[in-house]
Amino acid sequence: MTRSFDCPTCGTDDDVYGTRVDDDRIMLRCERCAAEWPRDETQRCATCSGTDISTVPRAVLAGGRATVQSIVGRQDVPVCAVCDREAVETYTLRGHALPPGHITAASQPRDTHDERE
Numbered sequence: 001m002t003r004s005f006d007c008p009t010c011g012t013d014d015d016v017y018g019t020r021v022d023d024d025r026i027m028l029r030c031e032r033c034a035a036e037w038p039r040d041e042t043q044r045c046a047t048c049s050g051t052d053i054s055t056v057p058r059a060v061l062a063g064g065r066a067t068v069q070s071i072v073g074r075q076d077v078p079v080c081a082v083c084d085r086e087a088v089e090t091y092t093l094r095g096h097a098l099p100p101g102h103i104t105a106a107s108q109p110r111d112t113h114d115e116r117e
């Protein structure tokens, strides 16, 4: 894994080291200026920046043709508990995969203005 992390204090990414502190948290430390900060590993919703993200399957089509027969597999996509609630309730809570090509709000910012409840 070669993600680089920029120090929020001095901006370098050359001397930044991660240290696992709890089971699931990593503290980053900059050796240049001694700053420490937690690594944000939380996946966030692209639409609302919420952190209640889960993963659901989405159907994958062969050749991009939208017929039921051409579904060849499933692919996991992130969903937001808030923004994608409707899709999750409609499909995955009933044991279905999301329809092919369904873009979840968690993976791409969605214009929420035309979605009123």
Ligand SMILES: [Zn+2]
Residues within 6 Å of the ligand: 007, 008, 009, 010, 011, 012, 030, 031, 032, 033, 034, 035
């Ligand atoms: Zn630094």
Ligand SMILES: [Zn+2]
Residues within 6 Å of the ligand: 045, 046, 047, 048, 049, 050, 080, 081, 082, 083, 084, 105, 106
């Ligand atoms: Zn959201």
